[in-house]
Amino acid sequence: MIINKTKNKVIENIAYGVFLLAGMITIGFVLLISIYLIIPGIPAIKEIGLLKFLFGTKWSSTSSPPSFGILPFILTSIYGTAGAIIIGVPIGFFTAMYLSKYAKGTTKAVLEAAIDLLAGIPSVIYGLVGMLVLVPLVKSTFNLADGAGLFSAMIVLAVMILPSIIKVSLAALDAVPQDYEAASLALGASAAETYFKVSARAAAGGITAAVVLGVGRAIGEAMAIIMVSGNAANMPGLFSSVRFLTTAVAGEMAYSSGLQRQALFSIALVLFLFIMLINAALNHFIKGERQK
Amino acid sequence: MNVQYRHNSPIREKRNRKIYNGAMKSLMILTTLICLALTFFIILYVLYQGLPQVNFSLISTSPSYIKETIGILPNLLNTLYIIVGTLALVLPLGIGAAIYLTEYAKSPRLVSAIEFAAETLSGIPSIIYGLVGMLFFCNFLSLGTSLMAGALTLLIMNLPTIMRTTQESLKTVPQGYREGAFGLGARKWTTIRTVVLPCCIDGIVTGCILTIGRIVGESAALLFTAGFAHNLNGFIEGLSSSGATLTVALYVYAKEQGKFDVAFAIAAILIIFTIIINLAASTVGKVFKKRRSI
Numbered sequence: 001m002i003i004n005k006t007k008n009k010v011i012e013n014i015a016y017g018v019f020l021l022a023g024m025i026t027i028g029f030v031l032l033i034s035i036y037l038i039i040p041g042i043p044a045i046k047e048i049g050l051l052k053f054l055f056g057t058k059w060s061s062t063s064s065p066p067s068f069g070i071l072p073f074i075l076t077s078i079y080g081t082a083g084a085i086i087i088g089v090p091i092g093f094f095t096a097m098y099l100s101k102y103a104k105g106t107t108k109a110v111l112e113a114a115i116d117l118l119a120g121i122p123s124v125i126y127g128l129v130g131m132l133v134l135v136p137l138v139k140s141t142f143n144l145a146d147g148a149g150l151f152s153a154m155i156v157l158a159v160m161i162l163p164s165i166i167k168v169s170l171a172a173l174d175a176v177p178q179d180y181e182a183a184s185l186a187l188g189a190s191a192a193e194t195y196f197k198v199s200a201r202a203a204a205g206g207i208t209a210a211v212v213l214g215v216g217r218a219i220g221e222a223m224a225i226i227m228v229s230g231n232a233a234n235m236p237g238l239f240s241s242v243r244f245l246t247t248a249v250a251g252e253m254a255y256s257s258g259l260q261r262q263a264l265f266s267i268a269l270v271l272f273l274f275i276m277l278i279n280a281a282l283n284h285f286i287k288g289e290r291q292k
Numbered sequence: 293m294n295v296q297y298r299h300n301s302p303i304r305e306k307r308n309r310k311i312y313n314g315a316m317k318s319l320m321i322l323t324t325l326i327c328l329a330l331t332f333f334i335i336l337y338v339l340y341q342g343l344p345q346v347n348f349s350l351i352s353t354s355p356s357y358i359k360e361t362i363g364i365l366p367n368l369l370n371t372l373y374i375i376v377g378t379l380a381l382v383l384p385l386g387i388g389a390a391i392y393l394t395e396y397a398k399s400p401r402l403v404s405a406i407e408f409a410a411e412t413l414s415g416i417p418s419i420i421y422g423l424v425g426m427l428f429f430c431n432f433l434s435l436g437t438s439l440m441a442g443a444l445t446l447l448i449m450n451l452p453t454i455m456r457t458t459q460e461s462l463k464t465v466p467q468g469y470r471e472g473a474f475g476l477g478a479r480k481w482t483t484i485r486t487v488v489l490p491c492c493i494d495g496i497v498t499g500c501i502l503t504i505g506r507i508v509g510e511s512a513a514l515l516f517t518a519g520f521a522h523n524l525n526g527f528i529e530g531l532s533s534s535g536a537t538l539t540v541a542l543y544v545y546a547k548e549q550g551k552f553d554v555a556f557a558i559a560a561i562l563i564i565f566t567i568i569i570n571l572a573a574s575t576v577g578k579v580f581k582k583r584r585s586i
Contacts, residue, residue: 097321
């Protein structure tokens with residue numbers, strides 16, 4: 001009996017230790033990622049010079065002497081994300097509003113299933129369809145030499161962020177207290193007026209979170225846009241062939257070496273800093289929502 | 293005064309409001325139709341282009357340079373291996389972390405630190421996971437470019453998903469169950485093992501399905517960790533050697549080799565997997581919901 005008791009206690013303590021370790025490992029992984037981005041990312045920045053690296057407009061890593069300016073990538077990522085948001089957010093917001101306030105029963109189930117599917121489609125398939133359908137379409141519509149470029153990438157990104165925007169806005173809109181809407185309707189406002197002037201305002205925090213989440217998704221996407229953006233290290237123009245922060249890393253990593261490889265790690269570090277900034281903003285908005 | 297009166301003329305206002313209502317409603321329907329059309333276009337287009345290319349010899353052989361044929365059996369198997377490998381790693385860790393957070397942790401500061409870490413992990417893009425995985429698992433731990441390195445990278449990526457779904461499910465287990473077990477003299481671990489965990493199997497299954505979906509669709513994180521090879525391997529051998537999953541193979545065939553027929557065949561298979569996974573997730577959700585309500 002006594003032996004059994006001590007054995008039980010040992011097992012309990014082991015269980016506690018194992019679970020504590022499992023809980024801590026998440027923090028460990030975040031530290032690991034930060035360390036493995038910061039340490040390999042610093043040497044190239046030191047060698048090239050921070051300002052020259054961040055604001056240099058010319059990237060030609062394989063010419064001699066090489067030049068490592070990543071301003072084109074930074075601007076492309078910002079413009080591409082902005083474009084995706086401008087196209088994607090209105091579509092996502094209005095769809096979420098329809099799903100939340102108008103769609104019912106089977107229609108709603110079908111629509112939600114379709115949006116889940118859109119979220120589940122692998123990014124390489126977006127790239128493939130973009131490459132073979134969208135790029136030729138852009139080329140013929142705008143009479144260009146090549147349709148692969150910033151504009152095509154914006155559209156692909158806009159489609160890819162739609163599901164997250166719709167889902168998060170939908171959750172926010174569904175959470176608006178019925179009383180608000182009932183009060184607005186009782187005062188004589190029409191359904192659309194109520195939804196857009198009362199419900200949307202009440203859900204503003206959640207909708208902002210949806211937009212920020214979309215920004216994060218768009219800025220981090222690599223495989224879909226590497227297939228439709230042309231991949232030349234140009235300063236961004238609406239139809240010019242461009243490289244994003246993500247595609248710059250993905251495109252050259254396989255055959256890089258020396259300073260070029262280190263510079264790619266530095267690009268990843270810059271991307272990571274962008275993402276951390278977006279995460280901080282996201283946390284801020286989600287917390288604001290919860291405090292309500 | 294006069295101007296203002298005219299501006300607020302009831303008839304005009306009524307008409308304006310009617311236009312506003314109509315415009316908003318048509319906009320909503322239009323955007324919803326756009327989303328629906330996009331989804332169906334992508335799925336049907338890929339199936340239409342890809343399904344005719346899928347045949348038995350494609351999915352049952354490996355590529356041969358001598359016969360100049362392409363087979364995707366190695367890629368199918370690699371995808372399967374990496375799913376099995378990742379789940380085997382992520383399930384114990386994710387469930388363990390969730391148990392720690394809901395059952396053991398006492399300090400709210402530590403809980404919020406772990407939850408913050410998990411949120412941070414889920415916000416990091418997969419290309420960064422790929423890079424860190426390459427530097428840490430492939431180079432530092434000298435696993436080389438291998439499915440094992442890929443599975444370890446995906447472990448970090450999918451940990452938050454398993455953690456969150458398990459945690460949500462653990463929170464729904466009534467406190468009375470635990471108290472009942474404690475009252476009968478059970479210790480904490482015994483209670484968790486025999487009472488709490490069996491009650492939250494639905495969260496774990498949902499997490500598994502979501503994770504499988506993400507692994508099947510993942511490419512950027514695997515490109516530099518698991519590599520591009522197309523060799524046919526067994527499970528153990530496969531884990532230690534480089535291999536392309538379906539998505540990576542699609543990328544290589546489409547972007548590097550311009551073989552769009554093979555790319556579409558793989559895309560069609562991936563779309564079918566995606567549909568199956570989505571159906572499974574919603575069915576599991578419904579089944580467990582029904583069981584709950586009984």
